[in-house]
Amino acid sequence: MTLPCRSWLPDGTLAPASVQNLLAGMVESWSGEWFAGEPMRVAGGLARIAAPRTELRKAVWHCCDEGVAIGLPPAGVMALGAMVLGVPAAAGQRNAHDLALLEALGKECLDGLKSRLVQCLALGKPVWHPSEAGRGEGAIHRLEAVTATRGLTLLIELSAPCFARFVREVLPEPAVGVPLGSGSAALAGIPVSLSALLGRSHITVADLAGLGCGDVLVLDRATDDILPLAVDGVPLARGRCAVVEGKRGPALEIIEAPTR
Numbered sequence: 364m365t366l367p368c369r370s371w372l373p374d375g376t377l378a379p380a381s382v383q384n385l386l387a388g389m390v391e392s393w394s395g396e397w398f399a400g401e402p403m404r405v406a407g408g409l410a411r412i413a414a415p416r417t418e419l420r421k422a423v424w425h426c427c428d429e430g431v432a433i434g435l436p437p438a439g440v441m442a443l444g445a446m447v448l449g450v451p452a453a454a455g456q457r458n459a460h461d462l463a464l465l466e467a468l469g470k471e472c473l474d475g476l477k478s479r480l481v482q483c484l485a486l487g488k489p490v491w492h493p494s495e496a497g498r499g500e501g502a503i504h505r506l507e508a509v510t511a512t513r514g515l516t517l518l519i520e521l522s523a524p525c526f527a528r529f530v531r532e533v534l535p536e537p538a539v540g541v542p543l544g545s546g547s548a549a550l551a552g553i554p555v556s557l558s559a560l561l562g563r564s565h566i567t568v569a570d571l572a573g574l575g576c577g578d579v580l581v582l583d584r585a586t587d588d589i590l591p592l593a594v595d596g597v598p599l600a601r602g603r604c605a606v607v608e609g610k611r612g613p614a615l616e617i618i619e620a621p622t623r
Contacts, residue, residue, distance in 0.1 A: 378409040378504065378526070382533050386519070389483045390508045397472045400449040403508045403517060413502045415520070422518060425473065427489035430522030431480055432503075433473070435515075442515050444469030452514065480519070484529055559590040559604050559615050592621055 387405040394402040422434035436442065438452075444465030445452040457465075477491060504526040506519040521529065562582030584590070592602035602621030606613050 377411075379530065379534060382530055383408050385483065385533060386506055389479050390506070390519075393476050393479045394508070397443075397475060398446045398449075401446060401510045401512070401514075403510055403515070406507045406509045406516075409504050409506050409521075409526075411502060412505050412520075415503050415505070424494040425477070425491055426494045427477075427486065427491045429484075429486045429489045430525030431484065431486065431489070432494070432518075432520045433476065433480075434518035434520065435473075439515065439517070440469035440473060441465045442469065443472045446510070446515070447472055476517075484521075484525070485532060555594050556596070557615075558593050558596070559606065560593050560598060561590060561606070589618055592617075594621075 386409060390403060390405050394404070421437060423437055423439060424432050424434050426432040441462065442452040444467070447468045448465070480486070481489060502523050503520045504523070505521075508517045508519070509515065562584040564580040564582055566580070589603045589605055592599050592604055599621050601619065602617075603619035604615045604617050607616045608614070
């Protein structure tokens, strides 16, 4: 049976430099391809936002089902189209045909960014959909891309599981360390007390208080029976012994090995 699991990293985990550089390079490469006049650059690093829904920033989101979202201002797609043509983003006296052209160019430019993200994050074939609420509940990792004049801010957000998968893919495999020794070898030198459980005698508290020298207690087994072994007073599930007469007095003879 395969149990469901999720990729995760502890709270407060910062993106490694290699992850930051890979995303920044992707944004700059996409920007250089589309904008000749005022390219976009990454502002800062990939920041963890614990509660993105509490922010007052208004944005139109383009989300995919693999935990990635792109956020733009309400007129951000048209602003992208204006940047592609190198014209002011303000609508001014533009007619309906001009606005439709800017919208179409902006959408194509945004699709280019989505394609770059899919390739960079190895997302497969995600399905994108617009959303006013952003990616959803939970912490996210956000990257901001801005123009030189900060006339347009574009947000790229990764969910915590998506961020963890991305970090795992980018970072090199950990070095193989020295193999650990066996548990039996590590415990071999620890001293223990091996004893035989000769038997038990059940009496009352009153009888116990009245015991004196010379009193005899009857055990529940004979000393010539096969007896269970105990280590440090704890009976073993396996291991039997017998009491035999040795050269220096009574001794234990192992009948069944405890490690069997």
